[in-house]
Amino acid sequence: MWKFCSARLICSADLDSATKHENIESELCVTLRQARLDLSYHNCTAVPKNLPANTQYLDLSHSDISRLKSNDVAGIPNLCHLNLSYHKIQHISPTVFTNNRIIKVLIISYNFLMTIPDFHLPQYRVLDISGNLYSSYRLGNSFRNLTSLNFLLLGTPFVDVTEVEDFASLRNIPLKHLIFSESPKLQRFKPGSLAEIKDLQEVTLTMSFCHKLIKFLPQYCSISSDPFEGFKETQFLSKLAFVNIVYNEDTPDGSFLLPHTVKLRSLIFNGIMHYQYSYPKININVAWLSQMTYLKFSGTGMNIPPCKLILAIPPLMTLDLSDNLLNDEGFRWPGCSYTKAFPVLRQLSLSRNRFVNLSFISPYLSFNSIQLGKECYWPSHLVELSLSNNDLGNCVFGYLSPHFRQINLSKTGITAVTQKAITSFPNLTHLFLSSNSIQSLPADLQVISMLVLYVDQNAITSISQGLILGLPRLHSLMAGNNPFSCSCNSYWFVTALNILLLPDWPMDYICAAPPSFTGMLGVWISVKQRSCMGNKRLHDASFHYHAFVSYSQHDSNWVESHLVPSLEIFGLSLCIHDRDFVPGLWIVDNIINCVENSYKTLFVLSQNFVQSEWFSYELFFAQRRAISTQENSLVFFLLELIPANSLPQKFLKLKTLLREQTYLEWPED
Incomplete structure (x- = not known):
């Protein structure tokens, strides 16, 4: 029996595994520009000699190196990130990284490694050895030393099953993300093969469903059996995602036969299409979803919501039906009854559909054609709203619920914001008003709960100090790309305001007036003020x-x-x-x-x-x-x-x- 309590399985087609940890890599190895060295596509046959000793980020990908010798990178002890993907590496010296004691990200994907190398340094956080030629996923004892490893990427075209002892050396390692990329033959995980990775949160399995070739070569892209057959009894799963899959035809049991589990808390269908222009058929026993809190059907082309499924999940807190063909009539379909739906729902996303009437179906209606008219009724437990990218105007605040904590009204045609409008939301923590035509913000605004305020890309010429004093808990203010008037009245903004509140500072803050300073950084205020204090x-x-x-x-x-x-x-x-x-x-x-x-x-x-x-x-x-x-x-x-x-x-x-x-x-x- 697989004894997992929080693993996540992502079954996706053509999902680039590198994107799964790109942000993590950037956060782990924040380097100065002069400490970054990109030598990719340089036709190197060996690691270049005399590299700058202060190099922290080194990209040597896409060349012809075949061996890593013991002293190849010894001269760059500050190395944190090393990319050696897409070479012909067949051998790695066990001592090659002995002098690199702070390296955290190591990428050796898409090489010719016949076995998984030994790695002895404990500081590795991201290790990518996918796309190689090893014939087993058995990890050596050296992996017991990788006590900081969070991301591990594996992948080979020669293994079809994981064995019970393959990952035993990760038993006491805090690995949270295990990604199987470029593993076209992998069909089965033997029971217990992953059970010892106690901190595991996410398992990603990349499968190719030939969706780029199916239109032209369907005979080569047919799947005679359910590719998820091996997951039917995976009772450890709590999160399951199917991403970017195109089906040619259904199996007798439907497109998807979901696992027999009562622990599933999150289910995602994103970008699921059917070659025969019919809806993918999902075979699911709703009794298995008694604990589900998150459900997403996005990019599936549906025009009628899965009402029976929704009504059968009382604990549902987040429902995402974005990027479909839903409209008001679809929600009025006689097969749907919402009298008992959404008893504890907090987030409902209906963005990028075809809704028109806000009073009928209200929340998360970005990128629709919403019109304001009748009074809206909101359940008290719904606390987040996004109406971005709809032409609503200043009166939109009168149609919203005082229970909202997060409101997104970006690109909604707002030209004015009043103190009365904002203080009608006593629990507001996040307010997004980007890309409108707002000319000023109320100086007497008092919102104790406000944490995040976005007013960038508007017509604001100045921000008063009183506004910030009325938001004592504010920790993020996005106000760039406004036509600021850079006078001494704005001096407080660059002297008294904590610039750590401004994620877009300083490059998005420029002067629109006076004319002599148009286009210059707002910090000219500091220079002007200093000159005012004494020309001598x-x-x-x-x-x-x-x-x-x-x-x-x-x-x-x-x-x-x-x-x-x-x-x-x-x-x-x-x-x-x-x-x-x-x-x-x-x-x-x-x-x-x-x-x-x-x-x-x-x-x-x-x-x-x-x-x-x-x-x-x-x-x-x-x-x-x-x-x-x-x-x-x-x-x-x-x-x-x-x-x-x-x-x-x-x-x-x-x-x-x-x-x-x-x-x-x-x-x-």
Whole structure:
């Protein structure tokens, strides 16, 4: 008997296993841009020598390496993420990663490994050895050392059954996700083969159903037996998902014969289509679903909801019928009775259907053609609502329930938000008002429960400090891409507001007014305010640096080998961002501090420099400082000839400066 209590089985067609842990990889190995090295598709036959020692992320995929030798990556001890997929690797030295004590993500998928290698370092979190040529899933004893392993991806075209002892070495490992990718022959898990993985939460099995070929080569894509036959008695399952499957014809028992289990809590059918343009037939005993709380039928083309099934699941808390062909008439179908339905439902998603009447069927109606008219009646236990992408207008707040805690009204044509409208929802925690035409937010808003507020992509020119004070529990404010007026009245926003509240800060905050600052980062407010506090600062200050050197990273070799030594040998103190930026500070703050603490700002101009994303900001801050102090503190050094017509349009001021000021040139010889 399989003794699982919380495993999840996903049976999907053409589901890319790499996407299952892509976000996890990013979170585990957050690296600096200069510590990331992409050498994929470089036709490497061996791991390149003399790689930068500070490399944290290395992608060597899609080349011709056949062996990993003991010292191949010893010179990059800070390596956290290594991708060696799509090579011809047949052998891996047991000591190859001995010097890589912090590596967390290792991908060796789609190689020629005949056996599953031994891995001895305990810090691995994601290990992908799918798409290889081993003939057994038996994991060696070295896997007992992988005490941090969360994601394990396996897969081979030569194994059709998992044996009882295959995963015994994972008995005390906190593995939560086991993914079988590229395993076309895998048909059966012997009872007990996964039972020892005590923390397992999710099992993903990728199956190919030839849905790309079925239209042209149906004779090669027929399945004579139920591919899920091996799961009929899997009583451990609590979550089951069928994703992106196209059926040619049904078996005698229907398209799906679900497991005999009374523990199933979540059931998903997403993107299930039938080649014969009929609905897939699901053979299910509703008695097995007595504990189900989550049910999703999405992307199936249905126009009548599965009423009998819904009514038979009293504990259902989430019902997702999105991305179908449902309309008001389908819900009025005589076979459906909703007098006893949804007694504890909290989330109902009907997005991307064809509903029109909000008063008849209310919640989660994104991407429909909703009209407001009759009064709406909402059950008190329904607490989340999404009406996004419908043309509703300002009056929509009058049709909503005071019991709602999460409301999504993005792209609904709202132009004004009042204090009265928002405070009619005393338990509101999440409010999404993105992509409307809202011009202002009430300064006297008082919502103690509010945690998340999205007002990005509107017509808001300023946000008052009173608004934030009225939301004491707020931990996420998305307000970027608004036409902000960058005056001193908004100074509090960049000085008093905790920028950790702003997930889109700083790049989405630009000035729309006054005209002279249009398009610049809102942080110019800090510069303006500092200049207002004293134009004589330059004359009275003692500088930390003689010059701040602004240059492109692509020109760093010339700066470090020629410019810096030639100036510092005369006793000049230079501020170089690679060396002198303070770790932990926001980049723009580092730029401002270096500009203001330097007597001059020296710009090393090149084609690379004028294309860099930070050049415009460094030039702007330095120019503002020069204007406010009435001192000529800008020095231009042309590393190479830059034709005037090659400068981007936004650098018209630079063209003027180069015409009016004397500058230095580095001769071609």
